[in-house]
Amino acid sequence: MPTDGLWSRLKLWLANGVIVVIVAMVVCDAMPFSPDAWQAAVVPVINGLGIGQGRWTMFSPPDGENHRLRAELTLRDGRILDWQSPDLTRQSTWQRFVGHRRSEYVDNAIVFGKQYPETWEVLALRLREQYGREGHDVVLVRIIVEQATIPPPSGSNWPPRTKEFPFEGQVAIRRKFP
């Protein structure tokens, strides 16, 4: 059956082509030793395939800060309401599991919000809508990013893991509503 033989050979070569292309792209995208230009070249293709991954940095370098988000909502009558992202240290394992995306949102929004303030604009709008549904007329939203820096270790006995480091707030956005 020459046709069968040809078809099998064709399938084999096709599979080999797929293997070579995928492995080459994955290595260029993921390995830190691959030149940035190579990575930049494969990114659109590998993302188009849905397997873009970038370098697997995984805590390298480790983040030296803990984060929280807070918002102050000023009502038309002058009262101020406080909104706070969850204090993760007080949540149960189950709450942390089902609320995993919320804690990711806080972490990533702080990074992304520095570059794209629209992130905070939308959050301010949603908070106003949320409190509006509860009958509050919000006229001003201040979103505050709170960061606690983990001090570098020194000496021979380091502070306990559970020691709380002081949080400092920085206003990310101040959004007025008519």
Add this chain to the structure above:
Amino acid sequence: MTVLRQLPVRLAAAWNGFFHGPLDLRVCALVRIAYAALVLIWLAVFYPDLARWFSEDGVFPLIVARKATPGGAWTVLALLPPGNFWLTAAWAMAFVQALLLLVGFGSRLNAAAVFVWVVSFANRNALILDAEDTVFRLIGFYLILMPCGACWSVDGWIRSRNTGPNGTRSVPATVAPAWGLRLLQIQMCVIFLSAALCKLQSAAWRDGTAMYYVARLDDYFGRFPTPDVLWQTPWIVALITWVTIAVEFAIPLAIWWPRARRWALVAALLFHLANEYTMHLFLFHWIMLAGWASFLCGDDLDAIGRWCSQRGPAGRAS
């Protein structure tokens, strides 16, 4: 000269043996079942907050989300008509297709569909993503390239009941070319090697203090209790830091050596379970273990089966 002349032939034979040699179909089935079960949990956790994360009324409307999306990335959620009904319908379809993948019905087709959904949900909101979402996309992709529904599946059961033209039952396949599974194996090693090499570029990992910082990150660390002395004593912290790098280097290298493969798999299992014990990383370690399961072979599955049957009710009775 003869050796040189034979080199391309030998290389081609080695390549073909590695990528196109036979593979125990139960391994693909195991990866499929583990993956689909984890996708179901992954999707279920999205459900209460679907509108918050993925709708135009949520915290990340498309116009903002597109700025965070890397070049080439796509999401079918962008094509949905406005309104939460369609979003919920898309989620429900993804859930049903993951269920079908779990039981192995229309396996390759549903593997492709689940991959499209996973990519779409992940690419729609980059603000809620973590490394595990990348692993979900990756395993989903390689699963499409594997004969994942030939065994331990409704597809396999239907095929085994089909009778041929002369009334004979078809014999279920037990082996298939390995290349889809091999790609997943290579991918798992790339993840660990990349992580280890990135750590070597970081001063905190090199000087042994990285785990001091990691242990004090309140969004990740402190799932279950650990002795304080582990994270307060410089030499112990340094040891944990360097052992982490060593493990990330050693597993992807040792796992290809037949004599060390089982030990490397045990090390990977312990590494991920230890991390799962100490850290809140959602499904990261479980999806990684699903990926490492691709390194199991038929003998391992037989051994696990024997071990289970000896300790099961029937085994204990005899």
